[in-house]
Amino acid sequence: MRHVIALDVGGTGMKAALVAADGELLHQARRATGRERGPDAVVETILDFAAELSAYGTERFGEPAAAAGVAVPGIVDAERGIAAYSANLGWRDVPLRDRLSAKLGVPVALGHDVRTGGLAEGRIGAGKGADRFMFVPLGTGIAGAIGIEGRVEAGAHGFAGEIGHIVVRPQGSPCPCGQIGCLERYASAAAVSEAWAAACGDPEADAADCAKAVASGDPNAVRVWQDAVDALADGLVTALTLLDPRTLIIGGGLAEAGETLFTPLRDAVRRRVTFQKLPQIVPAALGDTAGCLGAGLLAWDLLATTDTEVTP
Ligand SMILES: [Zn+2]
Numbered sequence: 001m002r003h004v005i006a007l008d009v010g011g012t013g014m015k016a017a018l019v020a021a022d023g024e025l026l027h028q029a030r031r032a033t034g035r036e037r038g039p040d041a042v043v044e045t046i047l048d049f050a051a052e053l054s055a056y057g058t059e060r061f062g063e064p065a066a067a068a069g070v071a072v073p074g075i076v077d078a079e080r081g082i083a084a085y086s087a088n089l090g091w092r093d094v095p096l097r098d099r100l101s102a103k104l105g106v107p108v109a110l111g112h113d114v115r116t117g118g119l120a121e122g123r124i125g126a127g128k129g130a131d132r133f134m135f136v137p138l139g140t141g142i143a144g145a146i147g148i149e150g151r152v153e154a155g156a157h158g159f160a161g162e163i164g165h166i167v168v169r170p171q172g173s174p175c176p177c178g179q180i181g182c183l184e185r186y187a188s189a190a191a192v193s194e195a196w197a198a199a200c201g202d203p204e205a206d207a208a209d210c211a212k213a214v215a216s217g218d219p220n221a222v223r224v225w226q227d228a229v230d231a232l233a234d235g236l237v238t239a240l241t242l243l244d245p246r247t248l249i250i251g252g253g254l255a256e257a258g259e260t261l262f263t264p265l266r267d268a269v270r271r272r273v274t275f276q277k278l279p280q281i282v283p284a285a286l287g288d289t290a291g292c293l294g295a296g297l298l299a300w301d302l303l304a305t306t307d308t309e310v311t312p
Pocket residue numbers: 164165175176177178179182184
């Protein structure tokens with residue numbers, strides 16, 4: 001059976017799958033990146049993991065994978081197939097696409113983790129059918145992917161979509177990126193955890209605890225939560241003023257609060273817009289498999305172009 005290898009490389013763990021042409025996950029596996037052993041060891045781990053998946057596919061489905069797609073964190077030069085920078089994995093200018101392609105003997109596509117996840121959410125997940133969407137995962141930080149007619153915009157230098165670093169509180173707290181008052185300092189899961197821990201006096205309390213307290217009507221929690229929602233709405237309105245998306249897909253840990261987040265968020269966005277058209281604001285549908293599914297789509301897209309090139 002024709003299939004591709006999909007790999008989603010995170011800071012500490014990797015998710016992998018063998019994916020059929022219809023998007024079905026035929027086989028899934030996980031492995032640690034081994035980042036404590038340094039950037040070269042991470043690259044070797046990725047190469048070995050991919051080779052094992054390839055061997056498994058050959059044995060199980062009677063033919064080797066036709067291509068591979070890989071999503072990696074940090075800064076990615078997708079066009080040249082280079083993992084340019086990742087603070088988490090400690091790498092700089094790794095020609096990952098060519099090294100994987102040499103190891104596996106098949107074409108390989110390389111993508112940025114959030115943009116790759118966004119590609120999957122936009123094409124087969126919460127944004128299915130939307131010609132223009134924005135995917136915003138609220139996790140430790142806040143990232144973004146801008147979807148335009150079936151592809152995700154990377155920008156001229158690979159930085160497009162960084163909505164977490166839109167300044168929403170110019171007099172606010174410094175961000176590790178060097179600016180002051182970035183959205184991510186107020187509305188990431190990490191920021192809400194920090195604010196709620198300080199407000200309730202329990203250093204172990206996190207964003208999920210805050211959401212539960214909001215649902216039970218705790219006024220302290222409601223205040224912390226609303227501050228985050230207001231900051232998020234400020235950032236999203238800037239994005240939708242520039243991009244006019246049809247669908248805003250909100251994912252990541254904070255979105256797991258469901259309507260505790262989405263009801264006040266839709267209200268806050270609606271209160272802010274004047275001439276802008278309101279997009280649909282929906283929760284992400286694919287969870288933490290988005291990156292892997294997106295990597296599979298990258299691989300199939302690559303084959304679609306190659307197939308077209310060889311068949312006039
Ligand atoms: Zn920042």
